[in-house]
Amino acid sequence: MEKNMESVFSKFTGQRHELIQILQKIQEEFGYLSDEQIANVSEFTKVPKSKVYGVATFYEQFRFSPIGKNHIMLCRGTACHVKGAPRILDEIENQLKIKTGETTPDGEYSLEAVACIGCCALAPCIMINNEVKANLTPDEVKNLFKKN
């Protein structure tokens, strides 16, 4: 087992109810959940690997492949939708040449849609690496990303 995994596990006792938190911690450290890590978690918690996958795939938050250096979360909430989020999405996809759920080939950006960022009063908004960009216009989107 990798050293880093041990340091993740050292914060837990391995009980069943910690499963989601353990997976969250791993994703926080490594950016995604690898097959090997899922196997490690299964060993640690004594939950069958298939069940660990069962839980992990149920929740939107978990990813099974690496993400880009900059993680863009696009809000697909009601307020953002009404205030033109679909246009923002079109523009981001157009700029980065990727679809939702994908990462740019250079590993710079990945794009994901989330239910709501909670900044609905300043819709439409997106979150880049935990920082909210609010009141966006398609025009502003053009200047958000490094030209590659």
Add this chain to the structure above:
Amino acid sequence: MDLENVMNKAKKGWAELYSGKTPLILIGAATCGKSAGAAKVKEIFTEETKKRNIECNIMEVGCIGMCYAEPLICIKKSDDPLVCYGNITPEKALEIINSHLENDNPVSEYALGTIGKGTLKDIPELHETPVLKNQVRIVLNNCGIISPSEISHYFANNGYKGLIKALQQKPADIIEQVRESGLRGRGGAGFPTWKKWQICRDTKADKKFLICNADEGDPGAFMNRSLIESDPHSLIEGMIISAYAIGANTGYIYCRAEYPLALARLDLAIKQAENLNLLGDNILGSGFDFTIKVKEGAGAFVCGEETALIASIEGERGMPCPRPPFPAVKGLWGKPTIINNVETLATVSRIFQKDAKWFAQYGTDKSKGTKTFALAGEIKRTGLIEVPLGITLKTIIYDIGGGIPEDKEFKAVQTGGPSGGCVPKELLDIPVDYDSLVEAGTIMGSGGLVVMNENTCMVDVARYFIDFTQKESCGKCVPCRLGNKQLFRILDDITKGKADKKDIDMLKKLGQNIKATSLCGLGQTSPNPVLTTIRYFKNEYDAHIEKKCPAKVCKGLISFEIDPEKCTGCHICFKACPTDAIIGKPKETHLIIQEKCIQCGICYESCPDKFNAINVFSSRN
């Protein structure tokens, strides 16, 4: 004894801080403030006052609720009342420093209003302005005024007085007072809070649990986030009182992971409370033990449902179970468990800080007290408000919210999120209470209000919500898993002009069946957005059947054309079009090749305002 000292000291410190002897500058730094540029504003104030040797206290606070005016700051100086400034830019900040901080001359032009004793020339009292005049702030009382990171500020504003009072009483008396207050659950369904507590109290068990539902799944709502970010201790105090009443020694806060700032502020607040024995063993010598743990959600809407939330805390897939047994009897790990919304619990602390009768004087006969609402969408003054129940939607939207921007036509207001419905103009006079909203086909929900104008397509909105629920359905029961998928397909066809009249009847029939036969609240309410839009906006559905989208939203129906009179050949749209559907040389009139156009609207956005040469049509010609 020890706590009494701490509280007295807190009161003194607070009075000193707000005395104005040293100018106090409040920076709104909840998620809304931060995203609007609060950090930059704070930096300017910090640097400039240092440079100019102005002694002052700069303090980050939560959200005062006027998100439309972020970044927002307030200044308390000398004996003047607190002055609230909105839409702060670097230039405005400098002007305020020059004029108000250096020369005692508040800048009335940028001021939204004053708070507190005294008046100032040319600046209205904030509580007299339309935004606040109709509000009654009980739960939000501290928001934007105290620092969410300082427990002493909470103490100074009656914080934990309710807990001290409660711990001196018998649990049965506490439940009785909650009954008297008339408080109903603020998480959606409006179940009387005391009744739930009583059932849990009466169930014999060796262990009981209290869970605070901070999952805030309604996309388009942010009441709980804002409250936690601005005043986390009001939730913690309410939780301790509730736990004492029902006999729980362990509490969980299930908070969504998309709220990093709220999570950080909760962690800090819990530690502060632990250090003062407000949490832990033998709380304040009462013999009552209680600890709170925070669990981060992992992004599943259904986990807002009680039984699914419990499964998620147990580390399982968030799948609901049939009720009964209700969690109050058999919940987390099979033990009696109470689940309450953030606002419900924060309200409990306010009720005990004052008293039940005082709270019950607000609201209507069956819906007592105040409720927070998140105003968003096509409305001028977006933000967080708190109003007595029974107020009309019209007052909320037009008086508090300031109406629709750019004088556009109001079309509908959506309440209750994916479980709620769209209320049309004709019903704006109905009172906002649990029962009237149900009569109108929607629900109160947790407090999200999304306003829609003439540019919103109601069929698209219905499709949007069903797309959301069919993705979020956990898959356990058939009506919800397949029924919502089918609803989505039909709606998708309608928005593409591929449906006929029979499909609308099918939507209604299917919707009713899904409601009647689904396992949990998700499926039992998911057709509401479709059913209410059919009920109130049938004409829009009919137009779509005739291959027209009157609001010009549905990509499958609308078309774009360049007005040859207005086009100057600036070539910007040509470069912007992702499918090369636009032809034309620079300085010559351009043309859209309809066969290649995917109706993305990027050309429309890119055409400079001064030309405005691209027209949108509600159908294909």
